[in-house]
Amino acid sequence: MKPTYAIISHALTAMLAAAMLLAVAACRRPPSMPMANAVYYWRTELRLDSTERAFLKTCDIRRIYCRYFDVTMRDGEPMPNATIAFADTLPEGVELVPTVFITEDCMHDAHEGLARKLVARIMQMSATHDIGGVRELQLDCDFTHRSRHVFYRFLEEVRAETARHGLRLSATIRLHQLSMPPPPADYGVLMLYNTGDPRNFNKRNPVLDRRDVLPYVSRLRDYAMPLAAAYPVYSWQRTIYGVHVEHTVEAAEILAVKEMVENAQPALANTIITYHLDKVNINRYTPEDYEAFYRH
16 A cells, blocks of 8 residues: 555645646637637638628628538538638638537537547648638537537537647527526637527528517626627528518617627727628628728
């Protein structure tokens, strides 16, 4: 039997080693909440035209959350789907954040090794296409009360992997998810779009309506996680009684929601993201509208 002091010494050594590893990981990971104008890029090919490049410069866009691929269930296993093709490069000074959308059914059960495989695939894609300066990964999942526990454990595993590479981890937060404890990530992006039910043919705009946001505003005041805010600049088309109707969000509605949530949590003004970068969306609003969207 080992002497008591030897056991205590061994335990202390292990604790110190663990503390040092955590400190090193913390030093390697970038600051938890970046502050910059940003956009989402949600197309299957990365290619920017002159209008989009001019928009990035005019609006001082410093970050692009770029969807790399989706993870969907196939033959009982989560598999990558709709992987982006890189046909272009970003302007100098614009950071790319690899973003992955995970369908909710992937989180009904735990899948061993998924976190390691996902991070490895993202790092491999970035290296293959010479995408340097990656400092963050983002995961997008419409998790529910049923899938939350599995998803949160998965995030913890991903966060351990990203820490090895000195990367931060962010996660999207939908309005209904504000009622749950914050996910284990460095910060969240509050998705202020797709707030309504497109199947409900009432007078509310399912893309964004302040009346759909209002019930959740009180939860923002005490939400225990740094948040950025993402607003819609896209439109939907619905068929109502055989008639095609475009539901575009008026700039005034976006600004009203922006004011409402920033009154509840002023820090939401620090990082503004629009969804998503596309010439059609750029031309949907005036330069003055975009200046107001991105106003801090």
